[in-house]
Amino acid sequence: xxxxxELDVFQAYATYATVVILKMMLMGPLTAYFRMTRGxxxxxxxxxxxxxxxxxxxxxxxxxxxRVRRCHQNDLENIIPFVIIGLLYxxxxxxxxxxxIYFRVFxxxxxxHTLAYILPLPQPSRALAWMTxxxxxxxxxxxxxxxALHL
Amino acid sequence: xxxxxELDVFQAYATYATVVILKMMLMGPLTAYFRMTRGxxxxxxxxxxxxxxxxxxxxxxxxxxxRVRRCHQNDLENIIPFVIIGLLYxxxxxxxxxxxIYFRVFxxxxxxHTLAYILPLPQPSRALAWMTxxxxxxxxxxxxxxxALHL
Amino acid sequence: xxxxxELDVFQAYATYATVVILKMMLMGPLTAYFRMTRGxxxxxxxxxxxxxxxxxxxxxxxxxxxRVRRCHQNDLENIIPFVIIGLLYxxxxxxxxxxxIYFRVFxxxxxxHTLAYILPLPQPSRALAWMTxxxxxxxxxxxxxxxALHL
Numbered sequence: 001x002x003x004x005x006e007l008d009v010f011q012a013y014a015t016y017a018t019v020v021i022l023k024m025m026l027m028g029p030l031t032a033y034f035r036m037t038r039g040x041x042x043x044x045x046x047x048x049x050x051x052x053x054x055x056x057x058x059x060x061x062x063x064x065x066x067r068v069r070r071c072h073q074n075d076l077e078n079i080i081p082f083v084i085i086g087l088l089y090x091x092x093x094x095x096x097x098x099x100x101i102y103f104r105v106f107x108x109x110x111x112x113h114t115l116a117y118i119l120p121l122p123q124p125s126r127a128l129a130w131m132t133x134x135x136x137x138x139x140x141x142x143x144x145x146x147x148a149l150h151l
Numbered sequence: 152x153x154x155x156x157e158l159d160v161f162q163a164y165a166t167y168a169t170v171v172i173l174k175m176m177l178m179g180p181l182t183a184y185f186r187m188t189r190g191x192x193x194x195x196x197x198x199x200x201x202x203x204x205x206x207x208x209x210x211x212x213x214x215x216x217x218r219v220r221r222c223h224q225n226d227l228e229n230i231i232p233f234v235i236i237g238l239l240y241x242x243x244x245x246x247x248x249x250x251x252i253y254f255r256v257f258x259x260x261x262x263x264h265t266l267a268y269i270l271p272l273p274q275p276s277r278a279l280a281w282m283t284x285x286x287x288x289x290x291x292x293x294x295x296x297x298x299a300l301h302l
Numbered sequence: 303x304x305x306x307x308e309l310d311v312f313q314a315y316a317t318y319a320t321v322v323i324l325k326m327m328l329m330g331p332l333t334a335y336f337r338m339t340r341g342x343x344x345x346x347x348x349x350x351x352x353x354x355x356x357x358x359x360x361x362x363x364x365x366x367x368x369r370v371r372r373c374h375q376n377d378l379e380n381i382i383p384f385v386i387i388g389l390l391y392x393x394x395x396x397x398x399x400x401x402x403i404y405f406r407v408f409x410x411x412x413x414x415h416t417l418a419y420i421l422p423l424p425q426p427s428r429a430l431a432w433m434t435x436x437x438x439x440x441x442x443x444x445x446x447x448x449x450a451l452h453l
Contacts, residue, residue, distance in 0.1 A: 004393050011452035014390045018443050018450075021383045025436065028379055042372060045422050070193060076227060076378060077179055081172045083386050084234050088165045091155050123196050134176065141169050148169075150162035221344060227378060228330055232323045235385050239316045242306050271347050285327065292320050299320075301313035 009099050013090035016103035017083045020110055024079050027072035027114075031065060038062040071117040074130070075110070082106055082137045089140040092147040102136050109133040160250050164241035167254035168234045171261055175230050178223035178265075182216060189213040222268040225281070226261070233257055233288045240291040243298040253287050260284040311401050315392035318405035319385045322412055326381050329374035329416075333367060340364040373419040376432070377412070384408055384439045391442040394449040404438050411435040 004010045034040075040062035041047050047058045086106075090099060113129035115121065155161045185191075191213035192198050198209045237257075241250060264280035266272065306312045336342075342364035343349050349360045388408075392401060415431035417423065 005450055008452065011450045014446055014450040015452050018387060018390065018446050021386060022440075022443055025379075025383050025439065028432075028436065043369070043422065045425050045428070048424060067194070072379065076382075077176075077223065080227075080231055080382055080386075081176050084172060084231075085169060088169065120194065120196050122199060126196070130179075134179065137176065138173075141173055144165055144169050148156055148162045148165040150159065150166050218345070228327075228374065231378075231382055232327050235382075236320060236323060239320065271345065273350060274347050277347070281330075285330065288327065289324075292324055295316055295320050299307055299313045299316040301310065301317050 007090075008096045009090045009094060012096065012100055012103055013086055016107050017086060020079050020107055021083065023107075023110060023114065024072070024075040027068060027075060030118075031068045031072065034062070034065045034068050038064050040065050067120070068118065071114060074113070074117070078130070078133050078137070079110060082133065082140075085137050085140045085144060088144045088148070092143055094143060102140060106133050106136040109136070158241075159247045160241045160245060163247065163251055163254055164237055167258050168237060171230050171258055172234065174258075174261060174265065175223070175226040178219060178226060181269075182219045182223065185213070185216045185219050189215050191216045218271070219269065222265060225264070225268070229281070229284050229288070230261060233284065233291075236288050236292045236295060239295045239299070243294055245294060253291060257284050257287040260287070309392075310398045311392045311396060314398065314402055314405055315388055318409050319388060322381050322409055323385065325409075325412060325416065326374070326377040329370060329377060332420075333370045333374065336364070336367045336370050340366050342367045369422070370420065373416060376415070376419070380432070380435050380439070381412060384435065384442075387439050387443045387446060390446045390450070394445055396445060404442060408435050408438040411438070 005014070039058050040060050041058050042061075044055075044059070047055050050058065086103070089102075109129045109132040113126060113133065116126035116129055120126070156165070190209050191211050192209050193212075195206070195210070198206050201209065237254070240253075260280045260283035264277060264284065267277035267280055271277070307316070341360050342362050343360050344363075346357075346361070349357050352360065388405070391404075411431045411434040415428060415435065418428035418431055422428070
């Protein structure tokens with residue numbers, strides 16, 4: 001069954017799916033980094049061994065941490081649908097050149113979205129990056145429904 | 152490998168998986184719509200070009216926005232497990248009529264859940280819709296484990 | 303196409319993917335249980351039929367509920383990437399013994415993570431469990447990229 005990987009489209013899909021998921025996973029360590037540098041924790045056990053007064057100061061939310069978490073949440077809401085719809089799409093035997101355009105545009109849009117969210121860049125850069133990614137996923141979903149429709 | 156799509160069960164799976172994921176993705180634009188009509192934003196850059204006083208008023212949370220976000224979160228927590236377990240399930244060569252019942256009940260339960268959450272409808276409509284979807288996913292997971300168990 | 307399930311690696315993948323997703327899904331009912339025993343709800347319609355004064359008391363957040371929700375969120379952020387990368391990984395025809403080590407370590411790390419979060423256990427138990435799971439997913443992603451790279 002490793003012959004799925006003999007298909008160009010499936011190779012491309014696996015590459016871009018892995019890249020965008022790795023990008024999404026990097027938001028976890030980034031949140032941890034901001035929590036530690038900004039001193040903003042959620043759990044009592046994360047600040048043990050400090051004085052009571054310091055604990056109260058450290059158990060808070062911080063704008064930078066919340067920003068990374070919103071970015072991570074947006075990744076979950078957009079990258080996972082892309083990866084699942086993309087898997088079905090790449091099994092519909094699409095044209096490799098069209099597929100590569102979809103995958104590349106989506107990966108680029110999510111990297112732009114993350115930069116626009118974290119730096120942050122002025123709007124509408126973030127909104128445009130978000131919408132570009134959504135449009136790609138909708139296009140792939142349209143093809144899946146065209147090929148597979150069985151209600 | 153496009154021959155996966157020659158299987159009735161896989162066609163049905165692809166159709167319903169795409170439908171529920173599109174439903175989930177629509178919560179994103181719906182959140183944006185509520186943010187704009189209710190005037191409730193999270194990011195400084197989303198309200199640039201306003202006076203300082205107006206900014207403070209717009210950077211807030213609003214019950215309607217929070218409601219859509221909770222609904223979206225519930226979708227992530229339930230639709231993604233369905234889609235992944237459903238993929239494995241549809242590869243176990245199940246009966247097409249059973250599979251169609253599972254997929255249809257799940258899709259219907261999630262559409263009811265969204266309506267019950269957003270309108271909102273009185274409880275226990277939302278709770279029942281949520282539980283129906285979970286039971287479907289558990290049934291499919293049971294079959295996957297019966298066929299595949301290899302610890 | 304059910305012949306995917308004739309592969310040892312795919313059987314093992316299906317088993318562990320189902321197990322960790324079921325674990326993740328159990329956080330939903332656990333949240334509901336804490337909401338009811340702690341009396342902490344988010345939606346007006348969840349507390350209908352109570353007096354106005356009681357409603358105000360019940361529509362609040364509670365530390366135990368928030369803890370379970372953070373644990374659930376962390377599951378979404380880590381288990382779903384594992385399941386998707388793991389699917390691609392198990393299609394690269396890896397050694398069954400290596401694959402079983404990865405799958406078992408990941409499943410164990412997430413069960414430890416949940417226990418460390420909910421009980422809670424003193425740090426760094428939770429941090430170590432989280433990092434162990436991430437390392438497994440990164441190792442599998444590395445193999446997928448080695449086999450499939452097609453940019």
